[in-house]
Amino acid sequence: MNNLKALFLATTPLILLNGCGSESSGSAPVSKYNLQFVSLRVLDEDEVNSNCEIYGREEIYDTSDDSSSDDSSSDEPDSVNVVVAQKSTGALLTAFIQDSTGKVTETYTSASSSNWSSDGELTLVASDVPTNGYVTVTRKLPGSTTTYALTLQKSFLQTNMTINTVLSEVTAQTCVTGSSESTVYERTGSIDQDGDGFGIFGFSTLEGIYQGFSGQSIDMKSPSSTFLATRHVRESDDSAGEIKGYRFITLGQVSEDSAIELKNADSDDMIGDISWIAPQDLSLSAKAEINVYKSGTGALHWQYLPQTGTGTYGYASAVGGGNYYVSTEGTYNQWTVNETQAISSPANGLDLSTALSAKTLPAVATSELVSCSTSEVGICLQTYSDLGASLTAQRTYVSVSNGSGLEIKQVIYSSPQALLPMFSFDDSDLDNLWSNSLSVSEVSLLMGTSSSEVKDIFTRQFFDSFAVAENTFDNGNKFTDSLSVATPLGDQKDNQNFLKRTNYLQLQYHETK
Template structure:
């Protein structure tokens, strides 16, 4: 099965722009309500079947050397679950727009009751930040792990995950959150029109299932339509490798297609539509970017509100398949690569496929800020309370980016470390934060071990939500192996594995441009 992961990156429980000031009249002042949950790992069983799952890992039995062609047999599965934490070992701070420490709440404070922290939204200054963090300190050696969210990206009610915690034996799991539907294993034979050569299969919003034979192609179906497809077959395609992830990255001419539901399946061979059945169908020309280094290009189509892989495109000019019955406004081009030292992920609806797709100079025509290596440098206290700023790019953004994710990992070479993610409005020079601790604040002038800045352009609030929630690795957090990963937020938003994968899938048909700059 080919897992769809358009972004390493990246479902929606946040509504961007909900933070605000106090209300008028006799209405109560709006508040923020925060809860915390910690991950833990258990072997999947009937006793935890009702729990929400945030990640899973499958373990297989040792293969029988006498049966080399036998399919792997599942031995057991580990799942990452979550439990609400009543007395979390975390702190919540308020910072102003320049990273100045305003105040903090610690468990036991009057605002913190039964594991829930509530306070007035007006306590966060305009353009200020909410920061959740954990501080471990022994003498002059500290480790600080923090995530900060600028006020405009907050919702009134939020559940944050925490770094690894010591949990009681009698913990109860979280059961809320969207769970995956029940998938049914099926087999279907295709009508091959008398020519059995090709790749036959079904593309779904969740997985792609391919076969090199039209007979009894195996797949899984739930409650979503499927896109039945027939692609050209490469000489080295086999039943064993066709569902490996590398197979999906290769260009294949799409010959036939059809959207179906379970009602269309059965013992009768499935008939598909040929590209060319309609006089409006075509095989236009694809022209890849000439102003950037392209690593991946795919066409997706939107159908019934879901995203489906239509065709992988090559990094060189080639023809692609256009079916008029899909609708000219339902095709989306996803590209990934490097442009002027920026890594980029871009999805855009293709306005007119009849004339082909020409991406030769698309990125050059956009207002993208000049790249700069990520670095920490001294700056005035009017920009940063601690006098240290992160240079993110050379000049201010003029392209109307909506949000910026900034990750820094700073080491003092003596065991002290700051690991901090900051979600901010776009800025080319970001002030680092004070934590009202001389040892912590003194580390900012030391070595920048690794860092990453992501700049998002979009008019779709759901894409912003996905960026805020996609930097997750529950398994790594539960195992405490996430520290050096620039893509993981320790205090992220609690979303199930299925919610996250569904949001990632939808990104394939949502317009956005994401720029990435990484220091490793």
């Protein structure tokens, strides 16, 4: 173990995607794009230097029959696996600059390009990328007939980006360092039951929701930021999940022996039994959820809402009328839908019965490769009809095989294009693949926002560190990039939280032929 710890000594940290503006984000135009290639690796957390940037974490519990012991009731995991990154040469990669039709204008390899450094950083001159053009990175392993590709239109490119490649290309046995994760503290706290113990008591933190049927001795985890102590449901006829008490607190106030007194519904600044009408046009696959925004902290879980019919929720004026957000997830007209929207008048009720059908949305179309004049290879991919919808960004995944083993699996981030031009690679074998039928296609559409931050999050949303590190992204995983914009775990958490407190709508559709 000591040898492994020494293996991952700290090295110079990389500047990652978060916080780096694209040309469309309102900042000054960039002059260069720096693409740092890394390989991802799964290790036991005990074997990793504390300075290593973490890209994923997974707690492992031994559930075998012979794993029982005196402390088998403990909630502690048997081990924790983490994903770390190492700089990679990118020797198995090729990078292309392509124009808006997919025509290759520049080609780069680590062996032949002077702007591709020995430790795997490729520097591109921004002006070399045409307006509405693209940068594509492809990977083909020795002996393989499959080419993986990641394509980013110019408006999606960042000054500094980290892109994963393969483990065999590491330049040194050292980890990429960083500190994007906040320290998480474990505490046991109690909540005043106010004379009766009926209900669900708990804490809502940036780390999770921790609840029990008693206000006594609730275990929780939180970074050192403000969070919520809550009580949900107080009477047997209360709407399922309705919040009945709350208080914003800090870690210093959490104690097992000193119960936290809550502000209760229909007293203090809080009122309850506010009307909720669930969507009738959206089949919810997960509960609708209200989150509240706390300045300096982020979005915190407030309460769940009934998936069908009607229900009620609680409102506290001290939270601020503009700080309530509702998130829903479900299916509508073949789309998988994820939406967050601010509640405009939370004290007056919330009716989402026909909110989605009132919007102008694109329509799912049968995915197919069709002839077109806007592509260098004469082929475009059609996955939807836009019908005049106001769209912000698009992710497209396309998999095509010639039936003899040769195939391409490409992810494309672009402006919304119902007919998306397919790409040339100056390789007749690959270019001719587009004349074959589709194997798999996916489309993800972002709308309901003009936020450059949401658009940047969209580019990183399909990164699965374990799927990449363990090479399992082809094992039935949907909406998972193989070549990905690698994003540290702390940034992933921040991104997920941001989407709970900003207006956006995302539509997704997957089709296997």
